[in-house]
Amino acid sequence: MATNKERTTEDGPHLNNSLSSPEAEDCPRLTVPFGGAIKGGMKPGKKIIVMGIVDPSPASFEISLCCGDSDVSPADVALELQASFPDQFVRNAFLSGEWGEEETSIPYFPFIPDQPFRLEIHCEYQRFRIFIDGHQLFDFHHRVLDLSAINVIKIFGDLQLTKLG
Structure with missing residues (x-):
């Protein structure tokens, strides 16, 4: 009997009230589309972790590392990762108003609809090294x-974010 009462409390308004607490409002919301600052910018040794779940019927999603955030004049994009289903993973950079040459070769397509993933972007001196679920997938040499x-x-795109770090 106590178990049922506990379940009812967890499913009821108490849980929702805790999510709207002042402490929670200070945390960035992991809603897509998402935009956030990278404190101090990138540097060798720094890594970004994106954890999420691919939508059940995805078309594509993108993760971009940008130089600033301006709608007036487009910011340079140091790295754009675009996963297009069922099997393309394109990398590129946007510098001085122009897209560079796309890189598309991958040993396998790592994303599965309706499944979680962990993507890591490791910044090294000459390149970004991209890992999916702990496996190195490719490198992208710095253009910025x-x-x-x-x-x-x-x-943005067809995914839900669960954690950023």
């Missing part, structure tokens, strides 16, 4: 040389 200028992450 001032790594500290890379200070914004943007995520």
